[in-house]
Amino acid sequence: MAAGGTGAGAGAGAAGGDGGVGVQAGDVVRVVLQWCAEAGLEEAAGALARETGVSLNAVPSLEGFLADVLGGRWDRVLEQARALRLPRRVAEDLYEQVVREMAELGESDAARSLLRQTNVMAALRARAPERFARLEGLAARAVQDGDAATAAAIAFPPDGPSKEQRRADLAEALSQEVAAAPPSRLLTIVGQALQWQRQEGSLIPGEDYDLFMGAKRVRRAAGLQDARPDALQARVKLGKRCAVESAAFVPDGLSVVTASDCFVEVWDARSGRLRTDLPYQAAGELMMHRSPVLCLSVDREGGLVAVGDQSGNIVVWRLRSGRRVRAFSSAHTGPVTAVAFFPEGSQVLSGSAEGAVCVHGVKSGRKIKDFVGHGPSPIASVFVAMGGSRCVSAGGDGSVLIWDTRTLEAVGKLAQKGPERVAVVAASPLPAQSNQLVVLWADGSAVLATFAGQTVREFTFGGTGGGETVGGAVSPQGKILYALSANGELNSIEVGEIMDGGKDVTRLAALEAGEGPSGLQHHPHMNLIGAFGRQGVLKIWTPRGELNI
Numbered sequence: 169m170a171a172g173g174t175g176a177g178a179g180a181g182a183a184g185g186d187g188g189v190g191v192q193a194g195d196v197v198r199v200v201l202q203w204c205a206e207a208g209l210e211e212a213a214g215a216l217a218r219e220t221g222v223s224l225n226a227v228p229s230l231e232g233f234l235a236d237v238l239g240g241r242w243d244r245v246l247e248q249a250r251a252l253r254l255p256r257r258v259a260e261d262l263y264e265q266v267v268r269e270m271a272e273l274g275e276s277d278a279a280r281s282l283l284r285q286t287n288v289m290a291a292l293r294a295r296a297p298e299r300f301a302r303l304e305g306l307a308a309r310a311v312q313d314g315d316a317a318t319a320a321a322i323a324f325p326p327d328g329p330s331k332e333q334r335r336a337d338l339a340e341a342l343s344q345e346v347a348a349a350p351p352s353r354l355l356t357i358v359g360q361a362l363q364w365q366r367q368e369g370s371l372i373p374g375e376d377y378d379l380f381m382g383a384k385r386v387r388r389a390a391g392l393q394d395a396r397p398d399a400l401q402a403r404v405k406l407g408k409r410c411a412v413e414s415a416a417f418v419p420d421g422l423s424v425v426t427a428s429d430c431f432v433e434v435w436d437a438r439s440g441r442l443r444t445d446l447p448y449q450a451a452g453e454l455m456m457h458r459s460p461v462l463c464l465s466v467d468r469e470g471g472l473v474a475v476g477d478q479s480g481n482i483v484v485w486r487l488r489s490g491r492r493v494r495a496f497s498s499a500h501t502g503p504v505t506a507v508a509f510f511p512e513g514s515q516v517l518s519g520s521a522e523g524a525v526c527v528h529g530v531k532s533g534r535k536i537k538d539f540v541g542h543g544p545s546p547i548a549s550v551f552v553a554m555g556g557s558r559c560v561s562a563g564g565d566g567s568v569l570i571w572d573t574r575t576l577e578a579v580g581k582l583a584q585k586g587p588e589r590v591a592v593v594a595a596s597p598l599p600a601q602s603n604q605l606v607v608l609w610a611d612g613s614a615v616l617a618t619f620a621g622q623t624v625r626e627f628t629f630g631g632t633g634g635g636e637t638v639g640g641a642v643s644p645q646g647k648i649l650y651a652l653s654a655n656g657e658l659n660s661i662e663v664g665e666i667m668d669g670g671k672d673v674t675r676l677a678a679l680e681a682g683e684g685p686s687g688l689q690h691h692p693h694m695n696l697i698g699a700f701g702r703q704g705v706l707k708i709w710t711p712r713g714e715l716n717i
């Protein structure tokens with residue numbers, strides 16, 4: 169399709185990247201312009217064309233349009249030409265041809281109307297007054313000379329191109345500027361994209377798909393309030409030799425993903441069974457790394473999982489198909505100990521056993537940012553907050569750094585108070601307070617703080633006799649904080665209680681001490697919490713009234 173303008177919209181290009189097909193931004197605008205035209209949104213189409221400098225420059229049928237030009241059916245031609253953005257020369261030749269043929273037919277009023285009431289002829293009058301005057305003379309003489317032969321000779325002199333030749337030249341020029349786009353291109357392209365995603369296994373027929381977000385629509389339980397778990401919903405058993413290194417819930421609440429040994433597996437969060445409705449798992453073709461996997465993160469739409477392993481690699485997998493989306497070989501020189509997606513899912517934040525913190529582009533497959541500031545201790549936790557403007561990394565030396573993702577500078581720092589350095593167990597944003605986070609250390613001490621590194625409140629889960637704290641989590645609305653002890657005891661306290669200076673901790677035996685408690689994960693928007701251990705077990709707890717909700 170020929171370009172219809174020279175504005176920013178027409179000149180900009182959207183590269184296909186990664187060996188894909190390049191798409192020009194102007195073509196995208198034209199697809200939208202066509203949809204607006206077909207939907208009768210003429211004002212919207214006009215505004216978009218003016219803003220971008222791009223015009224549709226397409227007709228329903230190019231063959232029919234050119235046939236009208238060759239046949240002199242100018243009423244049809246001009247009606248379609250009004251919606252086109254033609255080069256000045258072509259537009260002037262078109263209107264001159266119509267004026268000449270009107271003069272030949274003795275229709276001086278129609279010829280004068282075109283000359284005096286159209287923008288093209290007004291521009292010609294200002295730019296080339298002599299040419300405009302000749303055309304006005306033709307219209308005037310058409311009235312005086314009523315003889316058809318004489319009128320034809322005046323309009324198309326014998327020593328110049330004939331009427332038919334002029335029409336043919338005009339049709340050729342128009343064919344270089346105008347295209348005939350198939351109808352409903354936008355809907356066709358969307359349909360083709362959905363069909364491809366279904367073939368890739370990322371879309372299931374009958375699934376409620378969110379076209380705008382580009383993922384399965386996640387239905388969140390309406391009006392669900394934070395509540396402490398007190399009933400076991402499911403038990404996932406991987407085997408005593410398969411320590412669960414990490415786990416994450418899929419946002420739809422139906423699945424939970426585990427990292428164990430070299431495998432990443434998807435389980436039914438209601439029954440605790442392996443999801444054999446996923447074809448690749450039914451066939452025994454699991455998502456597998458060559459070295460033990462240590463951490464994972466599911467994106468907020470539940471379509472992708474990022475996995476870090478002991479060899480320093482990060483792989484992004486598609487959960488529906490079990491296929492690799494992107495592999496970052498040697499993303500770190502040491503084991504990858506923490507990963508997290510950015511909100512839009514196009515970037516992955518990671519931390520390593522050597523204290524490195526990086527950002528990787530899922531589309532480009534490259535490392536795009538380094539945050540420098542941690543010492544040579546393992547990064548225990550990373551997350552992205554405030555719409556992607558802040559990244560947080562927590563180290564095994566007990567320090568927490570808050571980064572500005574634009575400047576790559578640390579804008580805040582938190583550290584446990586005391587003579588000994590105790591490792592951070594968990595760090596999470598506080599949903600109820602968009603500018604606050606919570607940090608939990610291995611000795612059960614914790615802090616609520618701002619993203620500028622200012623302490624709001626210090627508190628502790630201690631006094632349980634459970635020894636070291638091994639995991640922490642925050643409820644979906646940020647009203648309840650959780651800590652898992654090495655003896656399997658799940659301790660929880662309300663944020664409101666903390667702010668009032670209270671110490672009312674509720675306890676639940678989430679795991680047995682012999683199951684080797686090692687971590688904790690809360691569902692992003694449901695009252696589901698998973699406690700996992702080194703003896704190959706993951707237990708999912710929920711409030712009794714919400715069992716299998």
